[in-house]
Amino acid sequence: MRFMHTPQLEKTSTDAAPSTVAKRARMLESMREQVSGGNGEHQLMAEMKRYPKDQLFQMLDKAGLAQIRIPTGHLLGLKTDIQVNHGQLRKLKRWLDQYGVATESERRMRQTTANLLSAYEVTAELLPFSVKTDDDEVIIALRPCAYIFSLPSAVFDYLERSKRAKTLEWPGPTMTDEIWLKIGGDHGGGSFKMAYQLLHKTHPNTVANTTVFAIFEAKDSRDNLKTALGRYRAEVEALQKEKWQGEGGHAYNLRVFIAGDYAFLSTIYGLSGASGSHPCLWCQIRKSEIDDQDSQRLRLPPRTLENMAQDYWEFLHEGRGNIKHAQNYHNIISPPMFRVSIEQVIVPGLHISLGIFHRLYTELEATLQGLDRKVEKYLHMIIRDGETDREEILDDPHLARFQAYVAAIDKAQVYEEQAKELQEEIEEQETQLAWLAYDNQGVNKNMHEVVFKEATSMVTALINRRDNLERKAGAILTEASLKPGKGPFCSKLDPVLQEFHVQRQAYHGKSFIGNHVDKMLQDKPIEALTGVVEKTVTEILDEHPTFPLALLSAAMKASKKYEKLFKLFGSCHRLYSTSSTMGEKEADELKSNITAFMDTYREESRTVSIKMHILEHHVVPCIRRWGFGLGFLAEQGIEKLHSHFNSLGRSTRSIPDPVARLKSTLNNHLLTVSPDHVGRVPKPVSQKKEKTKGQ
DNA sequence: AAGTAGAACTACGCTTACGT
């Protein structure tokens, strides 16, 4: 039992001076210490719990004790992930403040930013780039370029931070003693971006693991790349000689890979382009050898940095640097921008898939267009000859597309009739002319010549008129004839694409994007795409049994052929696009799949594109050499950057100075990809699509 | 067509608030 002193109160705590209230608090504190037996904190918690929750929160609020504290650095994570700028964040902070959510200050956020980006030294300036004006003129203009000053220090910082964050991995047996770094570039969304990816990650190709180290707002032409990337030549060379101290002091060598689309790779290595006489970056094959399989040499000499340097030297000294002579020097017209061995240049698997799929698809389209034309010709014939009822044709859902054309046949027929009549007259006149020439042999020679000339010019005039009429008829028919892709066969393709949510791009020759090619190369979409041809042709033939059967067989043949080609290519695509390791067994399987596809493709003896050559000769060796699928090594990760930068650009849109704007955009990007990036916004939980089974 | 108000941006300095 103890006695305690309790003062006689004169003022309540509400009215008393703060110092008095503080004194009373100290008194209670010491008492609590005693009562709790030395564990005041625990005791206070119990006391607080006696209050109703609402009241307790109200009290804490009044006391200025925030209920929620966002850990330092995490608001920055939010800022970079949802892409807002400091101004917008001020508003958010003020708003959060109302609800007692305490966050780090703007100042501290800026400090953290500076700390996270300390190794990068981001510079931005105007550089002279060649750009195209609206009138397609090439001019030199100053455009913003933002870049990291030192690539090696950025890479090593990334490695160190990853090591600390314990996110480094060694996914394959071929990379045990080395650090693999992929460097790639791509143009898109109005700017060219150059980025590196550390391959020792669970998902090396994600945007979060892709660090852009140079970005400029111009096309990726040879001179532009030289302007912007010239500074990295020595740095990439230095990088390959460096060693990095990993966990436990183990020293790793750095191996650099180069990735990008084929145009980029050609430019980087000084190749004159994909349409040159020696278009391949990995070997010295001639274009004629690609087209004509039989003339191909048994062993294609591979390109090396050495023979490319030799080619370039000869191009300069013997060829006098004249691009017209490039073909004599294996099309090497410029020194490589990075001294990275050719075998470390990764075959652009994504673009090969895009290119070959696009080619197969447009070929299918062209075949169907041919069928459409045949149907049109056939309709023309039977209508003109009155063999069929117009209404019957226009009632058919497939043939109704020819409505305008059928109408035009009538109009054209008027002119055709007139031309026919003229034709008869012409024939008559010509006979008379012959008689004239024969008959008047004895008469006055001059007189005869005048008459003959007159008759001749009359016939010529008639012929002209007839030709005019025929031309008019032809023009009317051509005008009304179906536009490419609108015929009964061709028009069926787009709905199939839509069914699988695949869209073709409005520009770039209506090409496809990677995900969509992936989707379309599955068995089901392929069958849907080619099956639609058979369906259409049988439906037409059911309604109109008089249609020539040749149409049926041609359509069926095309359908079967493309189903086979698509499926064969799909099996190749799926194999080489994998992002996991690939052993000899998988490589062998891929090899035989590619051979099967190419053999089938060659059956029709069409020209073989450079992309097909690369597929045939360089995909498998590249996979064997490094032990991974192209999904791991190749360029798809770089492609994803553009949309990321688009959304990043939104928050810096209103920075007036384009240079400062680009710099800020790059900084924001570097923040999002920093291995120390905390407080991320979680990925949305993907909604499982409700399966309608059992209904 | 020209002019104008207002909003937006970053980076940095200045004022205020708070704790000791």
Add this chain to the structure above:
DNA sequence: ACGTAAGCGTAGTTCTACTT
């Protein structure tokens, strides 16, 4: 009274929407 952190204001600039 002092030091530090937080948060606000502003320079200098451009863009947009609206008015004259």
